[in-house]
Amino acid sequence: MFVAERDNACALVVMGVSGSGKSTIAERLAIRIGWRFEDGDSFHPPSNVAKMHSGQPLTDEDRWPWLKAIAGEIDRTCAAGERAVIACSALKRSYRDILVHGRADVRLVFLDGTQELIATRLAMRKGHFMPPGLLTSQFGTLEPPAAEERPINVAIDRSVEAIVEDIVSQLKLDRP
Template identity: 60%
Template sequence: MNTENTGAIHIVVMGVSGSGKSTVGEALANELGWRFIEGDSWHPPANVAKMSRGEPLTDEDRWPWLEALAAEIAKDDAAGQASVVGCSALKRAYRDILRSGARDVRFLHAHGSKEVLAERLSDRPGHFFPAALLDSQLAALEPLAPDEGGIVVDIDAPIEAMVTEARRGFGL
């Protein structure tokens, strides 16, 4: 998708629902002065409706969403604008699509126990993603491979500590 190297860095904060992708991503973007892209807001209405009914998304549901996010990364990259993106990016194939948007796409995996995740999801009334879908996301999650340019942070840590760890891990 994007073949020019602008020097812009793009960090995808990934993980299952309830891992704090938006909170950590927004805090990291604010600290760095970068744009934050909330991946959930890029879901088409059909995906939101499906999840709201308690139905897990299929790969076919996700492809257009991921391609739209990759295009947004490419747009920022072409403008020389670094970004932080909150996106589940559960599978390597999904991360490959996101990586197609720019030469320097890195991943920050917000990881935690099923118990902590379930508790967080139960504390989000009105969110379109029901706690009942957590198991499907955990089953789909493929951990970062060593060649994927990513780091893992523990969601039990304070937000500030996760941001500091991300900056240190990515040399920012």
């Protein structure tokens, strides 16, 4: 009898451009699978938030401390035998390399949508520090995850519930 290989994931990084639904999807996914939710935005230093709020894109130099802080949280979570779903843009391969740093127990969930769909969503948002005008910059920076990164790719042109169920169906997790 064939038994499917199980994911030994201790962390899922829900990634995509601003407006793709990272925080919403990651939080609902965490509830659905019984894991802790962390919003990667909470790891940004105040200088990054101020820069984004003023409409300036972050540089890689701005991002390194932020990504290392999230990677540290992933390491702490996994070392403690806990599990977390973390919302983080992780737009470039080099950023994901910092977050995952070769760990087989960290999986990426890529929220994939068109710039037009996401622009419409951003236009309806209130009170978020990422202005819609930075979306072009985000898409310019985005390097979709490659197959060897073992991503779970999901289209975001559906309801939150359908997206979460799609992710769960692609995961091979032992249920808590």
